[in-house]
Amino acid sequence: MSKVPADLRYTKSHEWVKVGSDGILTIGITDHAQEALGDLVYVEAPQQGRKVQAGEACAVVESVKAASDIYSPVGGEVLEGNAALTDAPEQINREPYSAWIMRIKPANAADVNTLLDARGYEQVLAEEAH
Amino acid sequence: MGKRTPLYETHVAAGARLVDFGGWDMPVNYGSQIEEHHAVRRDAGMFDVSHMTVLDLGGARVREFLRKLLANDVVKLHESGKALYSCMLDEHAGIIDDLIVYFMRDDWFRMVVNAATHDKDLAWIARQAQPFGVKMIERDLAMIAVQGPNAREKTAAVLPADARAAALALKPFTALKYGGFFIARTGYTGEDGFEIMLPPPEAPAFWQTLVRQGVAPCGLGARDTLRLEAAMNLYGSDMDETTTPLESGLGWTVAWEPEERVFIGRAALEAQRNAGPKRKFVGLLLEDKGVLRGHQKVIADGAGEGEITSGTFSPTLQRSIALARVPVASGDALQVDIRGKLVNARVVKPPFVRNGKVLVK
Numbered sequence: 001m002s003k004v005p006a007d008l009r010y011t012k013s014h015e016w017v018k019v020g021s022d023g024i025l026t027i028g029i030t031d032h033a034q035e036a037l038g039d040l041v042y043v044e045a046p047q048q049g050r051k052v053q054a055g056e057a058c059a060v061v062e063s064v065k066a067a068s069d070i071y072s073p074v075g076g077e078v079l080e081g082n083a084a085l086t087d088a089p090e091q092i093n094r095e096p097y098s099a100w101i102m103r104i105k106p107a108n109a110a111d112v113n114t115l116l117d118a119r120g121y122e123q124v125l126a127e128e129a130h
Numbered sequence: 131m132g133k134r135t136p137l138y139e140t141h142v143a144a145g146a147r148l149v150d151f152g153g154w155d156m157p158v159n160y161g162s163q164i165e166e167h168h169a170v171r172r173d174a175g176m177f178d179v180s181h182m183t184v185l186d187l188g189g190a191r192v193r194e195f196l197r198k199l200l201a202n203d204v205v206k207l208h209e210s211g212k213a214l215y216s217c218m219l220d221e222h223a224g225i226i227d228d229l230i231v232y233f234m235r236d237d238w239f240r241m242v243v244n245a246a247t248h249d250k251d252l253a254w255i256a257r258q259a260q261p262f263g264v265k266m267i268e269r270d271l272a273m274i275a276v277q278g279p280n281a282r283e284k285t286a287a288v289l290p291a292d293a294r295a296a297a298l299a300l301k302p303f304t305a306l307k308y309g310g311f312f313i314a315r316t317g318y319t320g321e322d323g324f325e326i327m328l329p330p331p332e333a334p335a336f337w338q339t340l341v342r343q344g345v346a347p348c349g350l351g352a353r354d355t356l357r358l359e360a361a362m363n364l365y366g367s368d369m370d371e372t373t374t375p376l377e378s379g380l381g382w383t384v385a386w387e388p389e390e391r392v393f394i395g396r397a398a399l400e401a402q403r404n405a406g407p408k409r410k411f412v413g414l415l416l417e418d419k420g421v422l423r424g425h426q427k428v429i430a431d432g433a434g435e436g437e438i439t440s441g442t443f444s445p446t447l448q449r450s451i452a453l454a455r456v457p458v459a460s461g462d463a464l465q466v467d468i469r470g471k472l473v474n475a476r477v478v479k480p481p482f483v484r485n486g487k488v489l490v491k
Contacts, residue, residue, distance in 0.1 A: 038147075038159055038162075038163050039163050041421060041443040042419065044420075062356060062420075062441060062443070063166060064163050064351060064443050064445070066423075067421065067423065087418070093162075124245075
């Protein structure tokens with residue numbers, strides 16, 4: 001079974017979101033997503049300062065098998081893309097919940113409440129398994 | 131639910147990730163696809179390829195029939211068990227499928243065709259075979275490909291004693307029959323090894339014996355990166371009915387001599403050869419970051435546009451490689467459109483990798 005840490009928020013498109021005490025969101029892909037994609041070989045993180053809408057494709061991860069879009073969970077501004085992943089994309093396979101892809105400052109702090117909690121995401125996974 | 135091979139339960143028990151492949155539930159990877167790839171390049175790995183179609187063609191005029199059906203010429207096959215790779219063309223020289231044909235006896239040839247093209251292949255062959263009185267029988271056999279520098283030794287070790295020496299003595303592209311087993315020194319990875327056909331009920335035990343011998347189970351994911359490094363075409367991606375062998379890097383498989391042999395598609399193919407094909411098939415190395423993929427647009431400065439037919443990240447080269455069909459006047463420095471961004475790629479002479487060695491710079 002794939003890991004779903006209780007202290008994170010999630011999206012239906014398999015991103016995890018860590019809400020910092022300063023309201024900044026750190027975003028990556030879930031254990032389930034990395035397992036489904038297989039060995040990751042390339043990450044294209046978004047440019048700093050880019051304005052994104054909720055649900056906008058703003059980064060790409062590529063495994064040997066396929067390319068996959070990463071969507072912004074909320075509207076806001078990209079503060080940083082994780083440059084360390086450029087040369088070590090396999091970090092995402094090893095530690096999906098440490099190898100973050102981008103940090104976003106939400107336009108509206110309350111938007112994080114629209115995201116799934118761990119239980120909600122586990123339900124999404126259970127439904128997909130059928 | 132798709133069709134299942136005799137090894138389906140074995141794959142599930144091993145924790146394989148299964149995907150639909152031409153209507154079959156097939157393992158795409160067991161663990162890391164890259165590790166499976168390396169196992170084949172460095173030691174020995176095995177693939178369940180039981181989804182492929184095995185056809186036996188029989189009749190007094192079977193050789194004559196195959197000389198018409200195939201663009202390559204089975205007249206080259208004299209020794210029992212000798213194999214030949216060929217395209218099967220339609221009247222327009224479009225590729226219906228690519229296949230391997232084995233000469234067994236004067237009245238018996240065996241053919242292995244792709245799984246995804248099963249129905250159309252059988253319909254086409256049956257129609258063409260009728261005037262020759264050739265009968266076609268589809269064999270229900272499991273097939274396991276064991277590939278890698280140590281594949282033959284490891285496989286021989288689990289064969290019955292009296293089959294061992296004969297299997298190890300097989301020359302490349304030849305096969306032997308041993309009881310219900312058919313052992314061929316062929317493959318689709320660019321490494322040495324065997325492709326073994328066997329009765330379906332015996333497949334799971336044989337697979338497990340190979341696992342104990344240290345042969346790594348590998349999925350279709352690794353099979354794809356291995357065949358791409360070896361620049362072996364994949365039907366449906368690199369070629370289909372809209373392309374000819376001359377536009378698919380397969381001119382070498384067409385037997386033009388003797389001139390009087392009239393194979394299906396010959397007239398159209400000759401016309402294309404005489405006029406000069408407008409497109410050529412090339413290998414590409416990505417010089418920038420990213421991953422080349424099938425259907426990405428290739429831009430050849432001054433010569434027009436082409437398309438990547440298959441691309442991937444090469445675990446051996448640690449960079450992206452691809453096969454592409456481009457205008458014949460294209461130079462060696464090309465650009466590829468990856469999600470709207472132009473990246474640089476360089477034309478190289480395939481294969482990229484053979485027998486564990488990198489052949490491109």
